Amino acid sequence: MRFIDEFRNPELIKKTLEEIERIIEPDDHFRIMEACGGHTYSIFHFGLQELLPKNIEFIHGPGCPVCVLPPGRVDEGLEIASKNSDVIFTAFGDVMRVPGKKGSPLNHKAMGTDVRMIYSPLDALDIAIKNPDKKVILFAIGFETTAPSTAITVLRAKELNVDNFFVYSNHVKIVPVLKSILDQPNMRIDGFIGPGHASVIIGAHPYEIIAKDYNKPVVISGFEPLDILQSILMLIKQLKNGEAKVEIQYKRVVMEEGNVSALEIIDQVFEDRPAFEWRGLGAIQNSALKLRPEFAKWDAEVQFNVQKITIEENKDAQCGDVLKGMLKPNQCKLFGKVCTPDNPVGALMVSSEGACATYYNHLYSTMNY
Amino acid sequence: MCLAIPGKIVELLDDRNQYAMIDVSGVRRKVNISLIQHEGVKVNDWVLIHVGFAMNKISEKQALEQLQLLQEIGEDKEAMTEIKGYQFD
Numbered sequence: 001m002r003f004i005d006e007f008r009n010p011e012l013i014k015k016t017l018e019e020i021e022r023i024i025e026p027d028d029h030f031r032i033m034e035a036c037g038g039h040t041y042s043i044f045h046f047g048l049q050e051l052l053p054k055n056i057e058f059i060h061g062p063g064c065p066v067c068v069l070p071p072g073r074v075d076e077g078l079e080i081a082s083k084n085s086d087v088i089f090t091a092f093g094d095v096m097r098v099p100g101k102k103g104s105p106l107n108h109k110a111m112g113t114d115v116r117m118i119y120s121p122l123d124a125l126d127i128a129i130k131n132p133d134k135k136v137i138l139f140a141i142g143f144e145t146t147a148p149s150t151a152i153t154v155l156r157a158k159e160l161n162v163d164n165f166f167v168y169s170n171h172v173k174i175v176p177v178l179k180s181i182l183d184q185p186n187m188r189i190d191g192f193i194g195p196g197h198a199s200v201i202i203g204a205h206p207y208e209i210i211a212k213d214y215n216k217p218v219v220i221s222g223f224e225p226l227d228i229l230q231s232i233l234m235l236i237k238q239l240k241n242g243e244a245k246v247e248i249q250y251k252r253v254v255m256e257e258g259n260v261s262a263l264e265i266i267d268q269v270f271e272d273r274p275a276f277e278w279r280g281l282g283a284i285q286n287s288a289l290k291l292r293p294e295f296a297k298w299d300a301e302v303q304f305n306v307q308k309i310t311i312e313e314n315k316d317a318q319c320g321d322v323l324k325g326m327l328k329p330n331q332c333k334l335f336g337k338v339c340t341p342d343n344p345v346g347a348l349m350v351s352s353e354g355a356c357a358t359y360y361n362h363l364y365s366t367m368n369y
Numbered sequence: 370m371c372l373a374i375p376g377k378i379v380e381l382l383d384d385r386n387q388y389a390m391i392d393v394s395g396v397r398r399k400v401n402i403s404l405i406q407h408e409g410v411k412v413n414d415w416v417l418i419h420v421g422f423a424m425n426k427i428s429e430k431q432a433l434e435q436l437q438l439l440q441e442i443g444e445d446k447e448a449m450t451e452i453k454g455y456q457f458d
């Protein structure tokens with residue numbers, strides 16, 4: 001099956017690299033942000049930074065949903081569960097180890113709170129249906145990739161008249177955060193590798209603002225080594241021609257207009273929050289989703305009167321600067337000493353897609369060779 | 370969690386085309402297919418799955434590539450754990 005190996009074909013990879021080297025000039029220095037944790041993972045796994053000319057630099061972006069969750073958010077959700085013995089707290093595995101003020105969801109579980117790991121929002125609804133005397137909270141996270149799934153689950157709860165299921169929404173949007181990063185002082189990013197799977201839902205159009213207003217090219221990319229190299233080539237061609245367009249390299253999966261019915265479903269159930277706090281980035285306008293008032297019955301924030309918890313982050317933790325691309329993960333004072341994947345201080349160390357965890361695991365595995 | 374998992378539709382489970390049985394490397398699970406209804410869904414279609422939902426239809430070629438990618442970057446076990454983890458019915 002030749003086609004499977006197409007994206008790892010050494011000849012094609014070599015050709016793409018040669019083409020990049022041909023176009024780029026010694027005086028160029030391009031800083032390219034890959035917005036998605038999946039891309040960060042691929043770049044490290046396949047050692048792409050080492051293959052590319054030194055004057056192309058990857059800046060690892062904010063595209064890992066647990067990494068950008070403000071500390072406090074998990075605590076707020078857990079607070080409801082630990083205060084009410086009839087509440088079951090459910091979340092994806094990635095959330096389970098996020099450190100909160102009084103520990104992670106896993107720690108809370110050990111202390112007796114009913115915390116359950118799920119793989120789909122529908123699992124949480126199922127738990128609610130099977131436990132009518134309990135209240136089930138879905139601690140929902142994710143970019144636009146995941147928001148439609150939560151939305152359908154809410155619609156399903158409505159259809160089945162399930163009144164003990166509540167969503168604590170932390171859904172976020174990719175374009176506002178990219179804009180906010182570009183608005184930071186001292187920021188120098190020349191172009192973006194756009195996320196592959198969030199773009200399956202939103203398509204190419206929402207990125208136009210990055211290209212038009214900020215004059216930065218965006219190329220939506222697949223996850224294969226060749227995909228990423230081709231995307232870099234497309235970005236560099238644009239940069240050398242003085243262009244800033246949105247292009248799709250991952251055409252075999254992403255359509256220009258996205259998944260129109262998923263977008264409709266998101267819009268039916270969710271509305272923009274005026275502002276949402278992001279870890280290390282502060283409040284960003286219209287960057288997150290909450291349930292529309294029609295669905296207040298299923299909105300944990302409405303039904304449980306959540307007390308806002310703000311947590312002082314460890315003052316040596318430099319997650320924000322890493323997220324903004326101003327520091328490499330291993331330049332953080334805590335990296336590898338105080339903050340490790342087994343004992344994460346910041347969320348970038350929690351998920352395997354977080355930039356710090358990716359760095360750490362990569363350094364660790366190369367040291368063991 | 371953001372790398373979607375390719376699977377093949379082996380059975381449509383309800384008249385409203387909300388659910389289908391999917392096969393991922395021999396493991397069968399129910400997933401929600403409402404998000405791709407507008408594309409028209411039938412048995413033997415390949416789809417990308419994320420948190421229990423099919424996000425879009427893809428070609429068989431793309432599905433096999435994606436499976437291999439998951440394997441290569443060592444995410445295949447996690448992907449199978451996720452698929453096996455869907456408990457809803």
Ligand code: SF4
Nearest residue numbers: 317319332339346356
């Ligand atoms: S090493 Fe830890 S504290 Fe430092 S930036 Fe990374 S996650 Fe944050």
